[in-house]
Amino acid sequence: MNIFKISSKNLVRNKLTTILNIILVAFGVGILSILFLASTQISSKLEKNAKDIDLVVGAKGSPLQLILSSVYHIDYPTGNIPAKDAFKLMQNPLVKRAVPLALGDNYNGYRIVGTDSTFSNLYDLSIQKGSFWHKDLEVTLGSTVALTSGLKIGDSFFGAHGLTGNGDVHKQHAYRVKGILKPEGNITDNLILTNIGSVYKMHEEKHAEGHSHISAEGAKEINDKEITALLIQYKSPMSVILFPRMVNQSTNMQAASPAMESARLFSLIGVGIDTLQWFAIFIMGIAALSVFISLYNAMKERKYDLAIMRCLGASKSKLFFLIMFEGVLVTFIGACLGLLIGHVTLEVIGAHQESSQAKLTGLTALPQEVYLIWIGLFIGTLASLIPAMQIYKVDIAETLTKNR
Amino acid sequence: MIKISSLAHVYEKGRRLKFPYWEIADMEHWLLLGASGSGKSTLLNIISGLLEPSQGEVLINGTDLYTLPARGRDMFRGRHIGIIFQRPHLIRSLDVLDNLALAAVMAGLPVDHERNLSLLHDLGIAELAKNYPDQLSEGQLQRVSVARALVNKPDVLIADEPTSSLDDENANQVIQMLTSQAKDNGAALIIATHDRRVRDHITKTYLL
Numbered sequence: 001m002n003i004f005k006i007s008s009k010n011l012v013r014n015k016l017t018t019i020l021n022i023i024l025v026a027f028g029v030g031i032l033s034i035l036f037l038a039s040t041q042i043s044s045k046l047e048k049n050a051k052d053i054d055l056v057v058g059a060k061g062s063p064l065q066l067i068l069s070s071v072y073h074i075d076y077p078t079g080n081i082p083a084k085d086a087f088k089l090m091q092n093p094l095v096k097r098a099v100p101l102a103l104g105d106n107y108n109g110y111r112i113v114g115t116d117s118t119f120s121n122l123y124d125l126s127i128q129k130g131s132f133w134h135k136d137l138e139v140t141l142g143s144t145v146a147l148t149s150g151l152k153i154g155d156s157f158f159g160a161h162g163l164t165g166n167g168d169v170h171k172q173h174a175y176r177v178k179g180i181l182k183p184e185g186n187i188t189d190n191l192i193l194t195n196i197g198s199v200y201k202m203h204e205e206k207h208a209e210g211h212s213h214i215s216a217e218g219a220k221e222i223n224d225k226e227i228t229a230l231l232i233q234y235k236s237p238m239s240v241i242l243f244p245r246m247v248n249q250s251t252n253m254q255a256a257s258p259a260m261e262s263a264r265l266f267s268l269i270g271v272g273i274d275t276l277q278w279f280a281i282f283i284m285g286i287a288a289l290s291v292f293i294s295l296y297n298a299m300k301e302r303k304y305d306l307a308i309m310r311c312l313g314a315s316k317s318k319l320f321f322l323i324m325f326e327g328v329l330v331t332f333i334g335a336c337l338g339l340l341i342g343h344v345t346l347e348v349i350g351a352h353q354e355s356s357q358a359k360l361t362g363l364t365a366l367p368q369e370v371y372l373i374w375i376g377l378f379i380g381t382l383a384s385l386i387p388a389m390q391i392y393k394v395d396i397a398e399t400l401t402k403n404r
Numbered sequence: 405m406i407k408i409s410s411l412a413h414v415y416e417k418g419r420r421l422k423f424p425y426w427e428i429a430d431m432e433h434w435l436l437l438g439a440s441g442s443g444k445s446t447l448l449n450i451i452s453g454l455l456e457p458s459q460g461e462v463l464i465n466g467t468d469l470y471t472l473p474a475r476g477r478d479m480f481r482g483r484h485i486g487i488i489f490q491r492p493h494l495i496r497s498l499d500v501l502d503n504l505a506l507a508a509v510m511a512g513l514p515v516d517h518e519r520n521l522s523l524l525h526d527l528g529i530a531e532l533a534k535n536y537p538d539q540l541s542e543g544q545l546q547r548v549s550v551a552r553a554l555v556n557k558p559d560v561l562i563a564d565e566p567t568s569s570l571d572d573e574n575a576n577q578v579i580q581m582l583t584s585q586a587k588d589n590g591a592a593l594i595i596a597t598h599d600r601r602v603r604d605h606i607t608k609t610y611l612l
Contacts, residue, residue: 313482
């Protein structure tokens, strides 16, 4: 028998009010925790995928589209750039590392990326089974691709034209699986890697501009052809100022910075997040009001209980604490429940998510979530303060002498 | 054991009540008589430490009640004075046994469940220990409130109109119960009443 028991017994006695208050707090905290988790997970995914890529060079068009298509592999490419010009940029003294990308085909929605060994250096890839691609039409699968497609080393498959769908299959050449990558936790898990020559081979019969005398290996092979984009890593921070301007002004290509574009993307999504955040805060406000009203109303009835406890020797401060504790207990339970709801919801959302690029999970926790519990406690304290102050006004002698 | 001297209380509305000298020895039984409005409840509240008088002093076991700080007075009341009200107020969210335990907890004393059960047994309501106040009759509630007043082995038991809402038979039982329980627990007893039925049982009277 202690304050905790008295409070909880009283809360149980007023089940419906207690449940309503808990649910209100839980909803507010739940929405806030979903927002917290989702936005940090998305931004960390974006950051991870763009790690070490200082600049992307591609065809003119929307810079955001260029970043989305060649770094995050979400949107369609802006177009192609002449491989000759790209090759010139790769030799630029400001560039530490340049990775050519040739996009255009997919297998079951997984993009087939034509590139060279610099790609695996850029993303620091390592092989789990088999080996990296060497010759034309050899591919290395990302770990998720291997897992969901069931392809094994030595298997072959046909790529389809376009970045989604299986409509236009390239029947004339089959890819052969040479190796499978270790899970990296970034975009490369969802890619099929091959060399640029393979991508050309796929399209040579289709496209009129295709030259018939392509040699299989080496960087020179791409000289007269086109590629989709170039991922660039700078040699020194100085390049940040010089290089993009040089590309944008003196060539027919555009340069876009992943950091800047994803910041822009986030500021666009940010409006929605802000709205939801205010909505959650609004619900929390309602919760505080509801806890306040129910405690305040209950004081009329509880005046007798409290007067009795005073008679039995309880001090005013003890009873003040008792009322405060009730309010705080409700909001604390609500806040914990809200966190649970937030995590479970996010896990469910993640399980039903189509795009595998930015899968959300509810199984991770953030240190900031502790603040949500503190906010819950704070709201409880705030809402029960005025009802609890009533203790100091109750005239025990008068309350108990009068009949109910 | 209890001594009041030169006690007076002035209400905000200007009504002035004066209380004559009164001394109660250990284990004495007293009646506090007076017409309605003569200040019986006021005096009981003052003796219980619930209402600070405008002047005078209340000594219980040599302690001047109103020189204690508020916190100390609450504690003193919880440990030394058992109060029975006209209407039995129990905490409705707690069962009978918890209501008794509450008395000890609020006074800052350890809970003695065996004593509480034997108190209920003495009052003939042992089988109600796990019931909630809503499930009890008025008479049963009154017994529980007597038991609660006795939980902390008080030096004095104070009852305010304990029989006014009861019929003859129940009133008789309550008086019997109060006097015998006060005797068994070694407590003095003060009953404030204007009920004639009580006067036959207790001889010492203090008239307002």
